[in-house]
Amino acid sequence: MPLKLSFGRLLIAGLLAGLIAGLLAGTFAYVAGEPRIDAAIAIEEQNTLAHGEAGGSEELVGRDTQKNVGLILATSLYGIAMGGFLATAYTLLRRRLRTGSDTRAAIGLAAAALTGIVLVPFFKYPPNPPAVGDPATINQRTLSYLAVLVLGLVAIWAGVLAARTQTHEWRRATAGLTGFLIVVTIAYALLPTTNEVPGTFPAALLWKFRIASLGTQTILWTVLGLAFAGLLNRLATSSARQTPATAEPATT
Amino acid sequence: MPKTHTARPLAIPAISTRLLLTAAGVAILLLALAYLVAFDQGALSRSGMYMHELMHDGRHLLGVPCH
Numbered sequence: 001m002p003l004k005l006s007f008g009r010l011l012i013a014g015l016l017a018g019l020i021a022g023l024l025a026g027t028f029a030y031v032a033g034e035p036r037i038d039a040a041i042a043i044e045e046q047n048t049l050a051h052g053e054a055g056g057s058e059e060l061v062g063r064d065t066q067k068n069v070g071l072i073l074a075t076s077l078y079g080i081a082m083g084g085f086l087a088t089a090y091t092l093l094r095r096r097l098r099t100g101s102d103t104r105a106a107i108g109l110a111a112a113a114l115t116g117i118v119l120v121p122f123f124k125y126p127p128n129p130p131a132v133g134d135p136a137t138i139n140q141r142t143l144s145y146l147a148v149l150v151l152g153l154v155a156i157w158a159g160v161l162a163a164r165t166q167t168h169e170w171r172r173a174t175a176g177l178t179g180f181l182i183v184v185t186i187a188y189a190l191l192p193t194t195n196e197v198p199g200t201f202p203a204a205l206l207w208k209f210r211i212a213s214l215g216t217q218t219i220l221w222t223v224l225g226l227a228f229a230g231l232l233n234r235l236a237t238s239s240a241r242q243t244p245a246t247a248e249p250a251t252t
Numbered sequence: 253m254p255k256t257h258t259a260r261p262l263a264i265p266a267i268s269t270r271l272l273l274t275a276a277g278v279a280i281l282l283l284a285l286a287y288l289v290a291f292d293q294g295a296l297s298r299s300g301m302y303m304h305e306l307m308h309d310g311r312h313l314l315g316v317p318c319h
């Protein structure tokens with residue numbers, strides 16, 4: 001019998017993978033995203049001055065700290081949380097994932113999460129840099145964001161259920177994609193549309209910021225899936241070495 | 253072409269009430285951690301707006317609506 005893993009060991013692997021993913025995503029965000037945020041904040045400050053509002057309000061945290069320590073802390077903690085969710089989902093769903101490969105199971109779950117809670121929200125509510133959002137609508141936007149995130153996961157689930165109604169490989173793929181797209185279309189149609197980008201905001205800057213944000217989240221989930229799969233493989237190898245007599249099935 | 257090496261699947265703990273309760277507890281802690289980064293404004297961090305301001309850029313780049 002192969003080594004039986006406890007939930008605790010799987011969870012530690014997930015949290016560790018999440019930390020690695022968060023650090024790498026944070027590094028990318030620092031390089032690709034921070035120049036865009038700086039540029040957006042400069043525009044925001046100009047707008048504030050032009051409106052004659054009290055500019056230069058006392059900052060609780062300096063820009064320099066926000067840009068390095070704050071950013072990396074945010075992506076690391078977020079990565080750790082997502083790693084924990086991935087490990088928990090893996091533990092509860094592994095038996096239902098119809099593959100003999102742990103690597104495929106782990107990467108498949110991370111890819112599903114990337115699609116459901118990054119890509120589906122991205123095209124409905126593309127992320128915005130400072131100076132774009134209307135502070136008065138933040139509660140509405142937060143609720144809509146959480147709703148599209150949940151519906152993205154529902155769409156993945158619908159896709160898997162639809163795919164499993166078919167046996168032929170091509171039909172499985174088509175049914176899965178159709179089920180997924182139906183839920184996404186309904187979700188996009190039902191959720192409120194927000195368009196708060198001021199006409200004066202530079203389009204190129206908005207585009208670059210959004211690509212940086214998408215890149216950050218894609219790196220986070222890609223590295224998370226790969227690192228979690230790698231740690232599972234390590235656990236498998238070390239368990240096979242520790243218990244050679246029982247780890248190999250008696251075939252002779 | 254080199255042969256793909258696939259490790260034999262690891263055995264996962266059996267689904268039991270105890271495991272489900274543990275997983276639910278862990279999920280609540282993880283949600284709190286994600287909330288701390290994405291939405292908290294001092295209610296959870298007990299640091300006023302300090303943590304909120306500190307992680308501001310991360311929120312924007314992680315796609316969370318911020319301001």
Ligand SMILES: [Zn+2]
Nearest residue numbers: 130308318319
């Ligand atoms: Zn903000």
